[in-house]
Amino acid sequence: MRKIRFPRIGMRILKSSLAVFLCFVVYLFRGEGIPFYSAIAAVLCMQPYVKNSVKVALNRIVGTLIGGGFGMLVLLFERHFIPTEPAILQYLLVSAAIIPLIYITVVFKKNSASYITCVVFLSVTVSHGLDVSPYLFAINRVFDTLIGILIALGINAFHLPRHKNNDILFVTGLGGTLTGASGKLSNYTEVKLNRLLEQGAQIVIATAQSSATVAPLLADVNLRLPIITMNGATLYDPQQKTYLNCKPMSTQVAREILNVFAQKNLNCFVHTIVNDVLHVYYSDLLNAAEEGYYHRTKLLPLRNYICSALPDERDVVYLMAIDRLEVIQQLYGALCALSCANQIHPSYYPDDAFEGYYILEISSAEASKAEAVRDLKQHLLIDRVVSFGDDATDLGLAQLADLSFAVQGAIGPLQKKADFLIGGPESDTVVRTMEKLYHSRNPFDRLNKK
Structure with a gap:
């Protein structure tokens, strides 16, 4: 029986509750206004990140x-101009006013504010239009909302002083390490990564995947350092969308x-880089796994598939083949017997997408995640490295x-080599461990290696 995992109560939920309570406290001290509008504004403005809260608050x-x-x-x-009867005239006026109201937000490029603009407008003209002093209500409505916004911003921006280890480079794998069976980051991991990055943590993603595959997965993560892609064959800057090193x-x-x-009449996907765009050359697709891989990735940005032989003098950064285990093992043996075997690094592992198939990856012997991290250490002038991984x-x-x-x-070999064994991506253990070490005053002394 599959165990049901309930999400934890996060800080955003607790902060929202506290913000609503403080709105009521302010109302008790004021003795006027409607705390409902302050509380609603506070809940809406409470976002996972401070910058998002500011954006929502401005809207x-x-x-x-x-x-x-x-x-x-x-x-x-x-x-002054519309008779009270029939009421349809008043409703027609209010309904027609929605048109210029939304248009104003479009003109000022505040499309996301159109919803709340209409809500406030309708609450003033419909819900409280018959009040003795609807103008006073409108003013109080604005004031109540500002109270909720300021309370939400204050709570979200408040952080107790904590130690930060900005001299540690955190390097983590992606598939199987940060992402689980879904192939996507959990909401918790994504939020925690962004908060650590916002505080200044030095975090690098190291993966066998290409930039075209990784970019959509990490689109909502505000990485400041380049991504190590294709097992170290390239360093990719997701902000500038350019390759820094190949x-x-x-x-x-x-x-x-x-x-x-x-010689074996087999296909392989040959990866080259032209003007910061990945070009993948291939021949006939010979099995279901190859076809599946091609159709999964052919529409991704930053990647062009070309059914053609590799042009002359084109630099190759990475090759990949997908086939049954016996075929992959034959290819691996043939590659290791080449005269240039000491200049390449072949490896293979099971294809998670197609049972019974394996993926063979080939890159330069000079390309590896470790070598890419060495380059980053020199560039960033960082001595200490913490790594998280799952494969060879x-x-x-x-x-x-x-x-x-x-x-x-x-x-197994990595479990023996690593200093610690921790939970998998389903429990968000990597980002939790990262956060603990980032804020620890003695991150290497407090942990006892196995």
Whole structure:
């Protein structure tokens, strides 16, 4: 029986509750106003990140001011020029006013504020249009909303002083380490990563995937350091969408490898980089796994598939093949027997998408996650490294790191090599451990290695 995992009560939920309570406390001290509007504003403005709270708060303020001001103008016009009977005339006026109201938010490029603008406008003109002093209500409505916004911003921005280890480089794998069976980051991991990055943590993602595959997965993570892609063959800057460093194999080596595939009449996906765009050359797709991989990735941005032979003098950074285990093992043996075997790094592992199939990856011997991290250490002038991983490509990284973690489900050799074994991506253990070490005053002394 599958165990049901309930999400934890996060800080956003607790902060929202506290903000609502403080809105009521302010109301008790004021002795006037309607705390309902303050509480609603506080809940809406409470976002996972402070910058998002500020954005929502600005939209809320703009919408409240426009909606409240426009509502008072409509009431003024209605009371002087529109008869009270029949009521359909008043409703027609209010309904027609929605058009210029939304148009104003569009003109000022505040589309996201159109919803709250209309809500405030309708609460002034419809819910309280018959009050003795609807204008006073409109003013109080704006004031109540501002109270809720300020309380939410204050609570969200408040942090107790905590120690920060900005001199540690945290390096983590992606698939199998940060992402589980779904292939996506959990909401908790995404929020925690962004908060750590916002505080200044040095975090690097190291993966076998290409930039085209990784970019959509990490689109909502505000990474400041480059991503190590294709097992260290490239360093990719997600902000500038450019490759900072590539470690291709020589043209002669690439040709020797391709001859192996040609002799066996097999296809492989040859990855090259042209003007910061990944070009993938391939021939006929020979099995279901190859077809599945192609159709899953062909529409991704930053990647072009070309059904053609590799052009002359084109640098190759990475090759990949997908086939049954016996075929992959034959290819692996043939590659290891090449005269250039000491210049390449082949490895293979099961294909999670197609049972019974394996993926063979080939890159330059100079390309690895560990070598890419060494380059980053020199560039960032950082000495200490903490690594998280799950597969064979993380073994060198575990050797390099001052502190290494293998997640649940990692291969046996990595579990033996790593200093600690921790939970898998389903329990968000990687980001929890990262946060603990980032704020610890003695991150390496407090943990006892196995």
